[in-house]
Amino acid sequence: MGDVVLAISGASGAIYGVRLAHILGNRARLVITESGKLTLAHECDGLTPERLAEESGALLENNENVGAKSASGSAAIDAVVICPCSGSTLGKLAAGIGDNLATRSAIVAMKERRKLIIVPREAPYATVHLENMAKLSSWGTIVIPASPGFYNHPKTMDDLIDFVVSRVLDHLGINNELTKRWTGEEIQ
Numbered sequence: 001m002g003d004v005v006l007a008i009s010g011a012s013g014a015i016y017g018v019r020l021a022h023i024l025g026n027r028a029r030l031v032i033t034e035s036g037k038l039t040l041a042h043e044c045d046g047l048t049p050e051r052l053a054e055e056s057g058a059l060l061e062n063n064e065n066v067g068a069k070s071a072s073g074s075a076a077i078d079a080v081v082i083c084p085c086s087g088s089t090l091g092k093l094a095a096g097i098g099d100n101l102a103t104r105s106a107i108v109a110m111k112e113r114r115k116l117i118i119v120p121r122e123a124p125y126a127t128v129h130l131e132n133m134a135k136l137s138s139w140g141t142i143v144i145p146a147s148p149g150f151y152n153h154p155k156t157m158d159d160l161i162d163f164v165v166s167r168v169l170d171h172l173g174i175n176n177e178l179t180k181r182w183t184g185e186e187i188q
């Protein structure tokens with residue numbers, strides 16, 4: 001199996017990306033945008049990209065390096081995940097703009113018909129965000145909102161985080177038991 005490019009952009013919810021990095025480990029090529037560095041530090045107790053890479057085993061890429069392996073059409077890259085995905089990065093993807101390694105890797109995923117998963121977060125969404133999500137979805141991108149469900153009766157923040165991360169892993173084809181699966185017998 002090839003690598004997964006995991007980009008953390010500057011939307012709130014960096015912790016979702018952190019959890020994914022820990023699960024993907026050395027399969028992850030980690031790309032963090034400039035704003036992603038801000039939210040990572042602000043929301044995760046001063047966490048730096050370097051420390052996240054060290055703790056998770058992910059390979060840290062430089063977001064300025066659009067020539068990195070993550071952006072290569074011929075490299076063994078299975079999928080690109082942008083988690084969380086800011087409205088700004090979303091807009092770039094909808095317009096075909098690959099001006100940094102995160103957006104370029106996603107554009108390459110689209111042209112190579114690789115799996116592209118985005119986890120947008122904003123509240124409320126502007127019409128432009130909704131239209132851009134619809135556009136990307138119609139082109140094959142999986143749009144997984146950073147909106148945990150409550151039907152599994154989450155007790156902790158980790159439960160809420162794992163709900164969203166589990167949906168991403170499902171769409172990457174990675175077996176996981178992060179959340180209880182719905183059986184259909186819960187509601188009688």
Ligand SMILES: Cc1cc2nc3c(=O)[nH]c(=O)nc-3n(C[C@H](O)[C@H](O)[C@H](O)COP(=O)(O)O)c2cc1C
Binds near residue numbers: 033035086
């Ligand atoms: C603390 C903080 C929280 C933010 N939360 C969001 C958010 O939830 N969604 C969003 O689209 N942008 C959010 N932003 C704004 C983005 O970081 C900003 O639009 C930035 O240009 C995104 O750049 P990037 O997509 O290259 O990471 C936030 C910024 C900060 C500083």
